[in-house]
Amino acid sequence: MNDKIMVIQVFVVLFLCINLLLITTFFTKEVFYTTMRYVLFAVTLMSDCLLLFLANILLIFSYYLYTIKMWLCLIIYIVLSLYIFVTPVTLTAMTLERYVAICLPLRHGELCSPRSTLHGILIIHILSSLPCIVFLSIFFASASYGSYSQGRVCTVEIFIIHRWQGHLKSAINQFYFLIMCITILFSYVKITRVAKAASGEDKKSTWRGVRTVGLHALQLLLCLIQLWCPFIEAAVLQINLMLFLNVRYFNYISFILVPRCLSPLIYGLRDEMFIHALKRFALCGLHKKH
Template sequence: MASNNSLSGGGILVRRVNYRVILVQVLVSAFICINLFLITTFVMKDFFYTTMRYILFAVTLFSDCLFLLITNVLLILSYFGFTIQTWLCLIIFVVSSVYTFVTPVTLTAMTLERFVAICIPLRHAELCSTRSAVYLILLIHGLSSVPCIVLLSIFFASATYSLYSQERVCSVERFILYSWQGHLRSAISQFYFLIMCIIIVFSYAEIMKVAKAASGESKKSTWKGLRTVILHAFQLLLCLIQLWCPFIEDAVLQIDLMLYIDVRYFNYITFILAPRCLSPLIYGLRDKMFFNALKYYALCGLYKKQAAG
């Protein structure tokens, strides 16, 4: 009887997880398709890839697509219990780790671009040129690689040769051999987000000063820039909470397995998927020029006049 109850409980667990995995596939597929359409719109109009804020927007779209794709693959591998060799997991981990930071660091760079455009308008063309955008993208990826480089340097120095040929389920915990490595990784991430938050708050305060002093059309443009900074801050907050999720999930796992599954599902939807879906809302829909271009390509040129603007 006890065995039957156990089997029944296991069946319920599998059905619930199946439903959730399917829902995640639908959401991830939808978000990736939307982002790919936005990237296509960006490429089709010359003005977009000669303007820094749109170039940085395209970087976030590409980063979000890659991040969602990799995390979804890891989710499926983990759910079905597929094991892969350490060297292959290492490649997946490097890309995932770097692009965990690319989006928030790019959001910070976009905030600084808005700060320059509103607070130092006379130097905007000089500081935010296409050449500067290329250098900035390289800097963003360089800064985003530092946490991964630190963690892997410790792993390479500590891991035995046989570890590279072992087959296990791929996860970041596979490269954390000592508990202090996890604490170091968390500390670096918290430091990054502290710096980003300081930049966001500074930009917000300076733009607020300009907004109060501005008038007419300038005031309207400044307040729009201020709202964009607030949305970037909200995205960064969700990304920051993502760093705390593993600690919360580990604590919940000690209490109840079903609660752990519920919490992990909620965290994935709220703090991994949601922040990566706000970029299309912030720039794809709120930006008039980009929205007109989207409408033009989505409706096969029926709104040619609006998109031409």
């Protein structure tokens, strides 16, 4: 397992460096932080960086059986549970932005203004916090006051006191992702119809929007599969411990790391304006070093 942990560290450091480079590039041009799709892209990058960093710390603590106080674990869990949802909810908002831009171009300036963007970010965080609030309210009502000062290995399972809590958490998560999947599917169908009817440069731009929404759907699917991983791992644990460790390692790479690393590929490296700014920023950095 030591080799596998080291491989994960390499992946995490690599993706954090890429995301931080893209975040820095985002602040180099005014057009990026005054345009909704770029602002939402930056939100996903920051959310993914925080999630990767905290999840990696908990992975290391869990591997070495390092215990921390329950109250500190609770704070980490609140942040993690919030930002697990921020990325997929933001992806849904980005899909809706593409829908408005392509299907309702005359209203795009009004609906996707900087003021609307700030309101959208606030709504994203409110919606993302609701599952955490419901789940933790049940935990606070069930846990004893003295348990907060106990030292525990920090995992999600320690907050599940009653079995039905896990089922409730799963039901809320599945409901959220069902709504997001329906929204993305609706946008995909509408944008595809416009793409078929368009011509010339508009057709090329519209089909690029179709591909972007399709990639968002793939990213959302990987995030959804992540919710099923605990059930799969629990079933495998009953069969064989080594198989359980291998499955958990595969799930961590495939459904936690990979979905959080697709944002740079989908938006950052496919967007002509952003990739041009990124190249110029990187070349300026190399030029200054010389």
